[in-house]
Amino acid sequence: MMLLFDIALFLEKFSLIVVVILGLLGIALYTTFAERKVAAIIQDRKGPNRAGPLGLLQPLADGVKLFMKEEIIPLTANKWLFILGPCLAMLTAMMTSAVIPWSSAIDFFGRKIQLQIADINIGMLYVFGVVSMGVYGIMIGGWASNNKFSLLAAIRGASQIISYELAMGLTLIALLMLTGSLSLKTIVEQQMQSGIWNIVYQPVGFVIFLICAFAECNRTPFDLPEAENELNFGYHQEYSSLKLGFYLFSEYINMFISGAIMSTLFFGGYDIPFLNEAKLAETIGGNIVALMGIVALLLKVVFFLFLFMWVRWTIPRFRYDQLMDLGWKKLIPLALVNMLITGAVILWLNK
Amino acid sequence: MQALTNRVKVLEQKPMSFAERMYFPAILKGMGITFSHIFKKKATISYPEEKRPFSPVFRGLHVLNRDEEGKERCTACGLCAVACPAEAITMEAAERKQNEEHLYREEKYAAKYEINMLRCIFCGLCEEACPKDAIYLTETFAPANFTRDSFIYGKSDLLIPDPTTQPEQLKAAKGLSEDQTNIKK
Numbered sequence: 441m442m443l444l445f446d447i448a449l450f451l452e453k454f455s456l457i458v459v460v461i462l463g464l465l466g467i468a469l470y471t472t473f474a475e476r477k478v479a480a481i482i483q484d485r486k487g488p489n490r491a492g493p494l495g496l497l498q499p500l501a502d503g504v505k506l507f508m509k510e511e512i513i514p515l516t517a518n519k520w521l522f523i524l525g526p527c528l529a530m531l532t533a534m535m536t537s538a539v540i541p542w543s544s545a546i547d548f549f550g551r552k553i554q555l556q557i558a559d560i561n562i563g564m565l566y567v568f569g570v571v572s573m574g575v576y577g578i579m580i581g582g583w584a585s586n587n588k589f590s591l592l593a594a595i596r597g598a599s600q601i602i603s604y605e606l607a608m609g610l611t612l613i614a615l616l617m618l619t620g621s622l623s624l625k626t627i628v629e630q631q632m633q634s635g636i637w638n639i640v641y642q643p644v645g646f647v648i649f650l651i652c653a654f655a656e657c658n659r660t661p662f663d664l665p666e667a668e669n670e671l672n673f674g675y676h677q678e679y680s681s682l683k684l685g686f687y688l689f690s691e692y693i694n695m696f697i698s699g700a701i702m703s704t705l706f707f708g709g710y711d712i713p714f715l716n717e718a719k720l721a722e723t724i725g726g727n728i729v730a731l732m733g734i735v736a737l738l739l740k741v742v743f744f745l746f747l748f749m750w751v752r753w754t755i756p757r758f759r760y761d762q763l764m765d766l767g768w769k770k771l772i773p774l775a776l777v778n779m780l781i782t783g784a785v786i787l788w789l790n791k
Numbered sequence: 792m793q794a795l796t797n798r799v800k801v802l803e804q805k806p807m808s809f810a811e812r813m814y815f816p817a818i819l820k821g822m823g824i825t826f827s828h829i830f831k832k833k834a835t836i837s838y839p840e841e842k843r844p845f846s847p848v849f850r851g852l853h854v855l856n857r858d859e860e861g862k863e864r865c866t867a868c869g870l871c872a873v874a875c876p877a878e879a880i881t882m883e884a885a886e887r888k889q890n891e892e893h894l895y896r897e898e899k900y901a902a903k904y905e906i907n908m909l910r911c912i913f914c915g916l917c918e919e920a921c922p923k924d925a926i927y928l929t930e931t932f933a934p935a936n937f938t939r940d941s942f943i944y945g946k947s948d949l950l951i952p953d954p955t956t957q958p959e960q961l962k963a964a965k966g967l968s969e970d971q972t973n974i975k976k
Contacts (some may be wrong), residue, residue, distance in 0.1 A: 481828070481829050481833075482825045482826075482828050482829060483828070484828055484831050484832070484833050484834050485833060485834070485835050486833050486835040486837070505927065523801075750825065751820060753821065753825055754818075754821045754822045754825040755818060756825075766835065
């Protein structure tokens, strides 16, 4: 049997994966810093400013602190599941980054490199599958802690994510009727070609998607699983040291990824607004345009990250019944109506 | 029931209208408020660099005064210890010897004078009780420390520098307290 093993492809994908994972970890570190800064300035404070210039070394100090803490596994905890919880949370958070197109292809010594780890034709479904696996991190962590608060948090987290995933999926169906493709790359390219972002066609869908993204990331106002004042930090109450760090970082990575997915689906991904990339690439070269695309995507994501933080420091937490009410009685019907109207309009336009 | 004043506001608890139940306008308004706070002046005082100004009547750490010739004013009468509601002050009196006139103003002086800064409530009653203007509360406060013993301030900690032999140190000590009042208006 001949095993064709393209070493160049392997190296290309491997280096891309390494860059993305390291990048995500770095972004997670600095998102924690940004969160503290944003919280501070919204509350008329200054925020961390002691470690390094402007406090920029603060995340490193936090990281070192987490490393140095004592690693505690409670006696009554289920040891394997206790360790598996944060691993799963981190793994699933990282895995979603595999299908996000970071930019258009770059030309590397004659080799065309796609800045996307895997352009699979079911990209969006893959993201949904992995994200719903992310809830296992919370569930297993809460269960294995053998603590009633953690367990309550795990139940809340699971039910919340299941309820909001439905509405999220329904908005996505409406979007898919427009694009006709599940591949994220194709969705971005369609938006680049037409020059009109999907937000124009699907404003309601975007708002529902945004709300569901907040819920999926366990961010305020949907941070019931880690409600500090009711559940003592919820599912990661018993965790310490780097296992706690994994949970916290995975939350920020999830935020980043959902920001990237929202940018990709609704805001043209790496598309630079009011600019014809293909024309520009002829004059200044495709590589520079690709880099500009990365910057454009990152700027969009940074905006979403800021939105996540901004909302967190504005809105109080939902009560559990309000959460369920919003999810099942408001968002799902709204998403269904949105889907029906989208379908009807598409049929009507196509005649 | 008749209202006692005409300032009564009758609150109506109507069920929320559809627009209100959308919550979005309210949420956007709230987000506008928090966003505007980004540009507001920060309330923080970055402590070691900037210091919060004390009022001129601030009651901080005690000092034991000397007169212009550098003699200790305290005569160990014990009125401050009696006045102290927290019983933070202890002292031992001694008699001035033949060749000690340049050290102590009166014939009796405090051989030992201790204030426990952990007990002290900085009420200033000692300052008011003193008939000799010997004890004053300054505008500095006790620095943090690791041991309880170090908060018992003896004479060496409390006495101000001698104006005849250590004028620079006295000036420096005064300058410091002035700095603290003037550092931030």
